[in-house]
Amino acid sequence: MTTSAELRSGKGSGDENFPVASVLVAPKHRAAVLAFYEFVRVADDIADHAQLPPAEKLARLDRMEASLLGTSDAEPEGVRLRDVLRARSLSPIHAQHLLRAFRQDVTKLRYDNWDDLIEYCRYSAMPVGRYVLDVHGESQSTWVANDALCAALQIINHLQDCAKDFRDLDRVYVPLDALAANALTVEALAAPRATLALMRCIRDLATRTGTLLEQSRPFALQIRDRRLAMEVAAIQSLAERLVGVLQTHDPLSERVHLSKPQMLLTGLSGALGAMSRRLFSRAPSSAFAR
Known part of the structure; x- marks a missing residue:
């Protein structure tokens, strides 16, 4: 057996939808x-x-x-x-x-409903943020907001790549009950462009993902390390923008990813906004110690 790294897709940390250990x-x-x-x-x-x-x-x-x-x-x-x-x-x-x-x-190639998908995110997404928080010595009290943000990021990726995942891997993360509610089956993901019904389904899931982002919005202020807080705020800002894109664009036929300049500007705006909120919040001065 070769080492598994020899089978890599070629994707690296700079190719992800969200920052990975950025300069922040x-x-x-x-x-x-x-x-x-x-x-x-x-x-x-x-x-x-x-x-x-x-x-x-x-x-x-x-x-x-x-x-x-x-x-x-x-x-x-x-x-x-x-x-x-x-x-x-x-x-x-x-x-x-x-x-x-x-x-x-x-x-497992199909997910029955939203709860089924969130349970998957409990293992596929939430541990990523928890690890980063542990590396920084942050409190586990931040995990609730972290989990909401990480689940949102995972579901955004699933919606962006729903056609590719079905075409290449026969894997569908769009919940089956959400498809059925719009009189759809998974085969709708194989079309060259989304039908109105599939667009409605994706829009509804994007809106539901936005609710997770509402829950994660206080996250950056809960983090003591100001550099990590800025990174989290940048990611939050990127996620909110992508949810907006998914509510209006067809992931089967349109670009639903941000360009590098769009990522930079959106992330920078989020990071600076977080710094401003920290400066003017009532958080104790110890929050700025690191």
Whole structure:
């Protein structure tokens, strides 16, 4: 077996829809965040590989976990993250939760309803933010807002890529009951452009995702590290803009991603807004200590 990194899609941290360890994150934390990203990226690419049979995907994900936990050194990304976790006295649980989600990607191709999708996000998205918060020594009281934001980011990605996921992997994250409520089946995702009914379905899901973003809006003010708070505010701003795009654009036939300049301007606006709110909030001065 080759190392799983050799099967990577070519996607890197600079190609994601949202910032990954941007310059806003303090240099002392950036390497730890990127080690986690590289581990997750390889595992995600295993689960999404179009040619690998399911049994090999699951075997490779098991090798990733074994390398993470120290019973194997077969996967360099697992070894690297293991060393970071040991150096910082952090648990591997967040990475393990993501591996659980990637195994589910291999074996579960449909989601019945919104709650089913959110339960998937509990393992596929929420642990990412929780890990970053742990690296920064933030309180677990921030996890509620984190979880809402991370779930929203995941669902935005699902809606953006709904046609590609169905076409390439026969995987559908659009809840089946949402499709049925609009008299649709998953085959609607194979059309060259969305019907009015599918547009209505996607718009409704985008609106529901916006409710998650309302819940996550206080998140940046809850974070003590001001640089991380600015990063989170930038991500919140990007997510809110993308929800707006998904409410008006067809992901089957139109661009529903932001360009690099749009990402930069939207994220910068969010980060500066967060700094302004921190300066004028009633938060204790200790909030600005880092």
